[in-house]
Amino acid sequence: MLREGPFEPRNFKQKRMKRILYYFFQSIGAVWLLRLLDRNAVSILMLHGIMDLDKAKEWIPLRTPFDCRQLEASLKILSKFFQFISLDEAVDMLCGRKAIKPHRIAVSFDDGYRNQVKYAIPILKKFKAPATIFIVTENTNYQKPFWFDRLDYAIQQCGTDKMDLSIGTANIKLQLQTWEEMQRSFKLLRTAAKMQEFPESGIQQQMELLAERLEEKSHKRLADIFESDECTGLLTWDEIRQASKDKDIVFGSHSVNHQRLGLADPAEVQYQLEESKKAIELHTGLECIYFCYPNGSFNRQVAEMVSKCGYRAAVTTLPGCNQKGSDLFTLKRIHPPLDENRHNILWQIHQIQRLKNPMKMLISRQYPIEFIQGD
Numbered sequence: 252m253l254r255e256g257p258f259e260p261r262n263f264k265q266k267r268m269k270r271i272l273y274y275f276f277q278s279i280g281a282v283w284l285l286r287l288l289d290r291n292a293v294s295i296l297m298l299h300g301i302m303d304l305d306k307a308k309e310w311i312p313l314r315t316p317f318d319c320r321q322l323e324a325s326l327k328i329l330s331k332f333f334q335f336i337s338l339d340e341a342v343d344m345l346c347g348r349k350a351i352k353p354h355r356i357a358v359s360f361d362d363g364y365r366n367q368v369k370y371a372i373p374i375l376k377k378f379k380a381p382a383t384i385f386i387v388t389e390n391t392n393y394q395k396p397f398w399f400d401r402l403d404y405a406i407q408q409c410g411t412d413k414m415d416l417s418i419g420t421a422n423i424k425l426q427l428q429t430w431e432e433m434q435r436s437f438k439l440l441r442t443a444a445k446m447q448e449f450p451e452s453g454i455q456q457q458m459e460l461l462a463e464r465l466e467e468k469s470h471k472r473l474a475d476i477f478e479s480d481e482c483t484g485l486l487t488w489d490e491i492r493q494a495s496k497d498k499d500i501v502f503g504s505h506s507v508n509h510q511r512l513g514l515a516d517p518a519e520v521q522y523q524l525e526e527s528k529k530a531i532e533l534h535t536g537l538e539c540i541y542f543c544y545p546n547g548s549f550n551r552q553v554a555e556m557v558s559k560c561g562y563r564a565a566v567t568t569l570p571g572c573n574q575k576g577s578d579l580f581t582l583k584r585i586h587p588p589l590d591e592n593r594h595n596i597l598w599q600i601h602q603i604q605r606l607k608n609p610m611k612m613l614i615s616r617q618y619p620i621e622f623i624q625g626d
């Protein structure tokens with residue numbers, strides 16, 4: 252059952268206010284000043300699913316993938332103001348092995364969806380943009396959907412208008428009548444799951460059970476359509492091997508099974524780091540040297556373990572840019588700005604780098620000991 256409305260604009264007033272602010276800062280030249288201040292910053296874009304949303308006939312995830320036309324429009328604008336570089340080159344500049352060149356940006360994808368190679372890579376090629384794709388090896392091995400995608404599909408199929416449930420210590424009321432309600436509720440559910448301070452295995456089990464309950468109601472399971480699903484289907488090892496022949500596509504590890512490493516015990520962290528690295532190296536025949544923290548969850552000990560495990564660098568979901576001398580195992584990233592106006596895109600990139608990161612650090616009491624955010 253596909254419900255109406257995923258493409259409706261967000262809160263119109265909020266958008267208009269943002270636009271007014273953008274034009275104000277634009278008119279006083281703030282964007283160009285920030286761009287000048289940020290000239291030696293190395294940015295890393297963080298993307299997830301990329302789809303041709305017009306072709307998504309069966310269903311569209313509530314965690315809606317980026318539309319390929321939006322990606323192309325954003326990259327086109329970015330390409331006029333930045334030069335795309337590989338993560339290798341970014342790390343070389345950050346560690347001082349190469350001189351920093353102004354306005355450089357790298358592109359990364361999390362989770363290893365098939366649509367990243369099918370839709371995003373051809374677009375990146377147009378702009379000579381290399382990419383790093385972070386894969387979750389157990390899900391790749393067994394072609395198993397992530398719990399959040401399975402639950403997303405189950406929620407949309409179940410036909411229930413509302414639901415009350417408990418996740419750990421959180422009691423949640425889900426409203427599921429309209430697309431917007433489902434999106435809000437699903438976000439609430441995922442956030443509640445991620446904020447639970449007990450190991451990921453418990454959370455994953457609880458979420459899989461919830462999905463199973465919903466699937467029993469609708470008799471529809473994401474697993475049944477997963478192999479050919481454009482939205483949530485994962486790359487197979489054959490596809491990864493094929494793609495890795497392209498020198499501009501590098502595969503990194505996103506753990507064995509998408510565990511929140513900031514909450515895992517050291518033995519589990521070691522297993523997640525080592526096993527995923529080994530699997531990627533075995534299947535691609537190439538060294539796996541980059542790691543991406545699942546759910547953005549890490550702490551100092553985890554970051555140190557990543558560095559000792561043979562990785563060269565690791566990316567987080569902490570928003571912001573990186574400077575020469577930045578810690579290579581806690582690299583910050585930014586969501587690609589969605590806009591058709593070049594000033595707005597530049598403003599969002601530089602605004603995030605200058606303003607959003609300190610704000611996030613202030614409101615996150617646990618940072619840098621523990622930080623959980625994003626995917």
Ligand SMILES: [Zn+2]
Binds near residue numbers: 505626
């Ligand atoms: Zn992820």
